[in-house]
Amino acid sequence: VEYMLVSFDHENKRVQLVLSGEEVLETLQEKGERTNPNHPTLWRPEYGSYMIEGTPGQPYGGTMSEFNTVEDNMRQRRKEATSLLKENQALCTITSFPRLGCPGFTLPEFKPNPVEGGASRSLFFPDEAINKHPRFSTLTRNIRHRRGEKVVINAPIFKDKNTPSPFIEKFPEDDEAAKASKPDHIYMDAMGFGMGNCCLQVTFQACSISEARYLYDQLATICPIVMALSAASPFYRGYVSDVDCRWGVISASVDDRTREERGLEPLKNNNYRISKSRYDSIDSYLSECGEKYNDIDLTIDKEIYEQLLQEGIDHLLAQHVAHLFIRDPLTLFEEKIHLDDANESDHFENIQSTNWQTMRFKPPPPNSDIGWRVEFRPMEVQLTDFENSAYVVFVVLLTRVILSYKLDFLIPLSKVRENMKVAQKRDAVLQGMFYFRKDICKGGNAVVDGCGKAQQSAELAAEEHEEYALMSIDTIINGKEGVFPGLIPILNCYLENMEVDVDTRCSILNYLKLIKKRASGELMTVAKWMREFIANHPDYKQDSVITDQINYSLILKCNQIANELCECPELLGPAFRRVRYSGSKTDSSN
Template sequence: MDAMGFGMGNCCLQVTFQACSIAEARYLYDQLATICPLVMALSAAAPFYRGYVSDIDCRWEVISASVDDRTKEERGEKPLKNNKYRINKSRYDSIDSYLSTCGEKYNDIDLTIDKEICSQLTKEGIDPLLAQHIAHLFIRDPLTLFEEKIHLDDANESDHFENIQSTNWQTMRFKPPPPNSDIGWRVEFRPMEVQLTDFENSAYVVFVVLLTRVILSYKLDFLIPLSKVDENMKAAQKRDSVRQGMFYFKKDICKAGIAAVDGCYTTLNGTEGELEEYTLMSIDTIINGKEGVFPGLLPILNSYLENMEVDVDTRCTILNYLKLIKKRASGELMTSARWLREFVSNHPDYKHDSVITDKINYDLMVKCNQIANGQTSCPELVGFTTSKTKPSGSKMTV
């Protein structure tokens, strides 16, 4: 799968959020980056590739490798001669730096940048954190170029920037406003995998939307060293990581004495030692909570909803969505990846040799189509016995 023609974009459920300011966008970008591995594991739906059962549940590393255009020099396998940079990751990978001032101290991984571009940006008044983020994007070459898009008025068109921006596929994307537009600062949440039904897709989108509201309303702080987020990304892709995996997460996400500083939040009464700030937790503990260990994201969301004026019908719908997330996190309901594995494993033609035959593949596609169109029930996947959902697009803007 060394090209993009196998439909990599069809695996993704991505959500773009509008922020009220650049500071809020940067704060959300950082906080959500720590959530990316967890929600990717929760939405895991890609265990098969090229007719074989794999030992991973998510698409991320597969796509990362398929669009990795680094040379041997850029990978560090040969001395630099024809290339300018050593580049640590594929252009499809987790983020490489936090953008808010409160995230700066957690930027503990090497960041390769175009120093000339970074200098140009800082001279024009862009702060160092944002300047290095942009300068990091521009260490890559454009992948495509259209003849009519070569000579542009860069003061009024952003196509040259978007050419680079849109081919750096990271877990989060920071999206500046287009010129001559009333569109504001946005952040895109990109790690989720698309599900079989509208109900499931809606549940994941609503969960992340509500999480952004809670982050901003309660001034939550999920930040941990970026190297630990990278470790979480690796753990999230492993088979059945929802039930088996352990993930680094901040222990105290709502510390006392928190004050707003330039759109981010910092502790006034000193900080704990790094090793005390975060610890390994299961997804069940992070999402649902565990007494004496962690309050859980869902209980915090429910507390937020109780203080909001939400009509009964909407509240019931939201609670059904959150119930799916709760049961996926606890293992009571299967992830899509686990359900797919069990279908193949229990198929009479499967010989336990990792080979998905044409017959198995056809029967699986028929079953998936029936579930997606509400023609058959799948309570082990969605938690109820009937479904009237129909498939729709997989990308939403909130």
């Protein structure tokens, strides 16, 4: 879970991002893992100097009762970090800070440095907001150097009643910005606008390499669905945008492709045309059953591909690795240049960790008992520990069901890519239609036995038509008779066949209820709730502008909801349980 540190100025009705992440992190690590190797949380740095990341100190076990510990672990993390904050400061799980890049958005305040010498040379994002660890500023500088210009992010503006049409910002002091910014779009020019957002990620360990490859493929098709379900970032640089998710923004924020690689000039100094940023959806399936659905042209380093084949690596894995290696390393520490590659994997990880895709396939580190892992990366972070736990439990349960029932969600990868584009749009969870496989039970009959006629109807339909169809998220998650059984009913069937204690079963059913109601529209996504909050704010002028006062009201409300100091039935339902602890140091009476 990634967190932002914020400070409330209740007198002036203002909220800023606190640039104290490094100090907070140092204290958390000193009191935590350095003192006790079995500490329940590992704290890690993140891109923004107003951010920290918390992960469980040890992996969760394989029993069903572990599902009942996820939320408590998250609550403990929030409490632990909050205890170190000053008065009127809070730890927030918001995906994007609405006024990121607006004048004075940090505490202390710094002005951006757009001239030569700065890491990002941004018009809006000061280098002081970047974590001081050299990795982060070096990444920022090298992406810009490699690209040959600043990164360009254009997020479509939401056209409200009083939004200028066309919406055009003028940047007279900056020719690069004047050329790069598009009408009716919010222009951003730095890595911080993407990597300075927060997300929620889950890593699973598989029992073998083949299981890891199978899970990687199956979950890749689920990524856009869960991203739309977890949508939580509708605001950028003080404006209301027309997208609900951060994915396109973060993808553009680290796009280091040169003009040649982007196809804007003939290849002369570069080796490849590269179709997308190094932060995007996956480019090839890894399992044998996925091979026939690999319908995207894959750019690979042929030399590396041949070397891998000669060493006994199969075609699918060889092309996956050879595709990662069309990218240059973005950072390299001098002391890490000369390594024994038989015993250290830093050279591989250097490339692997800067290919940011919806799924990540993670080979075991050398000389370690860690197994083959896959990481699920598209989710937006939610306001509360309850919501974040619900999304985690939903995805983990889905992996159990995929493996137990040998489910098959595979569709052509080009359709998954299309789904990713749809998933980011405003209110995609209710308005979007997504390509999804109709018959997911080809590997076995367990689900048919448990879920009755709906699944059988889907199988009959699949014989008559193509393997996949356009479906709403409500149909995919909750099912529709004669069309698709629904993922939640399948999870419920699985739970009925498992030995689960009463407490754990209640927790899981509560989490699944949240997912179910978000999919049906009975409960809002965080993005939709935020939009409605802004639209109904007395200071909002229906001009797509989020002022300091509006931002203050929103983040204060988010913080109260996160710490269970107020109800929010539109987001969480009417029966959401009340205070177990107050994890905030802000004056809630404001």
